[in-house]
Amino acid sequence: MPRRPACPASSGRTPTRRRPLGAPLASLLLAAVAVTSVTATVGVAQAEGPTQHRLCDGFAEPCRITTQSTLAAYDQILATxxxxxxxxxxxxQFYVIEFNSDGAITGLVPSGARLGGRTRESRPGYGRLDHVKLVPRTTSDVPGGWGFVGLADDTSIDLRSRLGQVVQFGGRTPKLLGDGYAEHKPAGVELDLHVVGHVMGVGYWVEYLDDAGEWVAVPGHGFDRATRLSNTSGEIAHLHYTVPGTLTPGRRYQFRVNHHLNFGGGQDRPISDPAYAQWTVVPSEHGEAEDRGAQFDPGLAPGVPDAPGAPGGSGGPEAPATPSTPSTDQPAGPAGPATPAPSTAPVPPVAPGTPAPAAPAASPTGQPTAPQSAQPGAQGSARPGAQASARPSAPPAAGASGPADAVWGEEEIGEPSAATGAASQGVSGAMALLGALLLLAPLGWWWAQRRRTTRLAEGETL
Structure with a gap:
């Protein structure tokens, strides 16, 4: 019987089994996948931010917030x-815009409840939230003029970069832009008081607090001789009034704008919480000229609130009635530019609960139509419109004109933020590494199998 060949003598070392290269290569691929997943997760976390970013980032079209009317009034629905x-x-959230005598925004005051919902997908990648019914409410000590509808979680007052829409707003009391004079005003001369933020169609008149502590209408004014303001709330309206010549020169008097909204249908039926716009008048021979406050301009950077006594009085609840006090100031300056104009004919009072005239309807394209703007002159003028993108863009020049129903956030979206860019670069690098490893994997596997086959053939030969 033939003998089997003897095995070669052992060298005393235990043979080492070589692992195929496929196993470490597979481990490397799994590690790359894990790194890519972590990087992608970090990138998403860095890209998230306020609602504006979640709503707009990556959206194929300009994201926007639009109101179905460019006119708003307190206690009336504003569909958005x-x-x-x-x-x-x-x-x-609806906000009342506070602005200074330069026309720059100084604050946003929330008005009414915040409302909302979730955007639904009407087509792939396109979300809508329709007919959110905001209701502006009376805000104490804040006159009307202009309002803003925006995201409730955004605290910026720079409307050049916030997503939302500016609307004209008729409040409980108008904002005073001045009559061309400082506190010292000429007696017996008709003055032209500029106001915004009134309710269109409502009657307004001017009163003063006499030495007996009673509010008295100036000549030609009163509940039954009110001036009905036909301008829209954002247009400058005109109240012509005269400082009575019977007032004591050099003595400070309180003046105010009263209106039919403070009454429940008759002069003998005042409401419990009236609101007025007040200012101080010191009768003098010539008065002291002073520029009127500017109309609101959303293209300006946020400014500083005016000091007390600056043009543009604030409205609010009635101040305690106190008799007029003498002034320690002397009348100064040459005669100011009085602006005589024909007085508007008296109108009957407006019935209580009468809503403001309807705002312009939305256009067939879904964008609100612009209210008819008057040219500067006797009927006032509306603020120039302005737009702002979902991200900051170059602000328009102050005073530049534009559509009155400008929708903020409809410009082209700008460059992504630094955090988002860094995250995107990390994801791109990880994906490139993963792609390279996947391309090399078949070659590595073939090489490992070839080495294994060669080893096996060498063992059989031995």
Missing amino acids: DVVGNPGVDVAL
Whole structure:
């Protein structure tokens, strides 16, 4: 019987089994996938931010917030629509805009409840939230003029970069822009008081507090001789009044604008919480000229609130009635530019609960139509419109004109933020590494199998 060949003598070392290269290569691929997943997760976390970013980032079209009317009034519904990424929870808030005598915004005062919902996907990648019914409410000590509808979680007052829409707003009391004089005003001369923020169609008149502590209408004014303001709330309206010549020169008097909204249908039926716009008058021979306050301009950067006594009085609840006090100041300056104009004919009072005239209807394209703007002159003028993108863009020049129903946030979206860019670069690098490893994997596997086959052939030969 033939003998089997003897095995070669052992060298005393235990043979080492070589692992195929496929196993470490597979481990490397799994590690690359894990790194890519972590990087992608970090990138998403860095890209998230306020609602504006979730609503707008990556959206194929300009995201926007639009109101179905460019006119708003307190206690009246203002329907609002939102367009952006689907599945985003949105909370909207109406704000009353505070602005200074230069026309620059100084604050946003929330008015009414915040409302909202989730954008639904009406087509792939396109979300809508329709007919959010905001209701502006009376805000103490804040006159009307202009309002803003925006996202409730955005605290910026720079409307050049906030997503939202500016609307004209008729409040409980108008904002005073001045009559061309400082506190010292000429007696017996008709003055032209500029106001915004009134309710269109409502009657207004001027009163003063006499030495007995009673509010008295100036000559030609009163409940039954009110001036009905036909301008829209954002247009400058004119109240012509005269400082009575019977007032004591050099003595400070309180003046105010009264209106039919402070009454429940008759002069003998005042409401419990009236609101007025007040200012101080010191009768003098010539008065002291002073520029009127500017109309609101959303293209300006946020400014500083005016000091007390600056043009543009604030409205609010009635101040305690106190008799007039003598002034320690002397009348100064040459005669100011009085602006005589024909007085508007008296109108009957407006019935209580009468709503403001209807605002312009929305256009067939879904964008609100612009209210008819008057040219500067006797009927006042509306603020120039302005737009702002969802991200900051170059602000328009102050005073530049534009559509009155400008929708903020409809410009082209700008460059992504630094955090988002860094995250995107990390994801791109990880994906490139993963792609390279996947391309090399078949070659590595073939090489490992070839080495294994060669080893096996060498063992059989031995």
